[in-house]
Amino acid sequence: MRSTDLMMIYEVLSNHFGAQGWWPAETRFDIVVGAILTQRTIWRNAARVIKDLKREKLTTPNALANVDPDRLEALVRPAGFYRQKTQRLIELARFIVEKYGGSLERLFEGSVEDIRGVLTSLKGIGLETADSILLYAADILVFPIDTYTRRICHRLELISSEDMAYEALKELFEGGLPSDLRIYKEFRALLVRLGKTYCRPRPLCRKCPLRELCYFAQRL
Ligand code: SF4
Incomplete structure (x- = not known):
């Protein structure tokens, strides 16, 4: 080409x-959350959930890592596949907290290959979602x-x-x-x-x- x-x-x-x-979000973590929420749905539905998560003060890795899953499921429901997405969000948040002290910046300090490898090792994050996170949240040319x-x-x-x-x-x-x-x-x-x-x-x-x-x- x-x-x-x-x-x-x-x-x-x-x-x-x-x-x-793109990507219409306030923080890098919002972009990461949005990349999972928008899977198999339109962006409008994901944006609605992000707005609700903000209202509930659930848009940091620490907050999501400790949230009650039932409460999060209710909030994620408008984005569809809410059980799966809830589980993925909690797992991702816990991973960022445990491995990087809750700091996306620390995750993004690695090489592109390393970050990609880390992201795709998480359940529900394939190559397209990982690369969207790299481009829009980490500002990496992918x-x-x-x-x-x-x-x-x-x-x-x-x-x-x-x-x-x-x-x-x-x-x-x-x-x-x-x-x-x-x-x-x-x-x-x-x-x-x-x-x-x-x-x-x-x-x-x-x-x-x-x-x-x-x-x-x-x-x-
Ligand atoms: S709609 Fe698709 S197939 Fe049709 S002209 Fe545009 S790019 Fe080509």
């Missing part, structure tokens, strides 16, 4: 949708790959298969983009926006800002 391809796509999407301002990105890249014929290995697709983005955190953060958000708005499983190509660049659309 050439950097010109990626930057052209980025510019078109940015002009069309405007700044996405490009998370999700289903939207796979689908869009395949339809644009930037890759030959939607099933391309995670690391290989991630490296294509990282090799093709300038080393600019703002672009990484915005581009990821713009791809999600495109995937939700136009490049759905049944795409709305006629309205899509990328239609002139897209091989899939040209074959319709």
Whole structure:
């Protein structure tokens, strides 16, 4: 994938949708909590839970590590899969407290490989969630790959298969983009926006800002 391809796509999407301002959170720990809450649901539901957690003063690792699970389940319920997410949040918070004295900054002091290894060793944190945490909470130049990105890249014929290995697709983005955190953060958000708005499983190509660049659309 050439950097010109990626930057052209980025510019078109940015002009069309405007700044996405991801990730809308007040603290790094809010971002980490949000990355778990937003799994398999829309961001609006996760944001509602974060607001409630703030009201209940449960947005620090120490507070979440010691919370009564039943109380947390009730708060997490609007984000769906609430039992699973409650368990994951408590485990994550306890891990940060026990290993890093409750400090995310200490966790983020390690190398990218180490932080990634630590995060993905925790239940419920896969590569995409770990990389989202690295990019948005730790400000590290890592490009998370999700289903939207796979689908869009395949339809644009930037890759030959939607099933391309995670690391290989991630490296294509990282090799093709300038080393600019703002672009990484915005581009990821713009791809999600495109995937939700136009490049759905049944795409709305006629309205899509990328239609002139897209091989899939040209074959319709
Ligand atoms: S033109 Fe169609 S297939 Fe191509 S990116 Fe847009 S919505 Fe997806």
